[in-house]
Amino acid sequence: MTLGWRLKKARESRELTQVELGRLIGVTDATINRYEKDLRSPDPSTLKKLASVLETSVDYLLETAKGPDHDFEQLWPEGIKVLRRAHNKLSDTERERMLRLINAFIKEAEDEAEKGKK
Structure with a gap:
């Protein structure tokens, strides 16, 4: 699973649109779309904002955290x-x-x- 996939799943589980998420972190919906399609990666500051708004960790978004809590969200x-x-x-x-x-x-x-x- 890629950062884009995890980002999209986290956004959808919080019932946010790309527009809403973009507004919350100060980027456009087009930028969120590129992140989710893995066409672009967020800088460290934006990544922290994404994790905070989506109530997850940077480690999870970057695939460095693989634990039962994160697997549960998928399952x-x-x-x-x-x-x-x-x-x-x-x-x-x-x-x-x-x-x-x-x-x-x-x-x-x-x-x-x-x-x-x-």
Whole structure:
């Protein structure tokens, strides 16, 4: 996967257009398009802005970070979109409740998986 591919996926998962992303970091949509098509690479300063706005790391965009957190975004982009949308709409109290529910669900799934191994 290239920087352009990762950039596009990160932008899409945040439901931003090329125009919106360009405005947020101070470049044109044509420049974002060139980055995503790997026709041009952002300078270090712009790369930092992209990572910040897209809530990811420079390492991820440059492919130097390959971990489960980043793989998860690739494997379940719809789930990530739902969580981001909910995060933006919920109060702090509601977010905490949602996180507790997710953690309880994960614990239950892990417990069931462990029972299946015995």
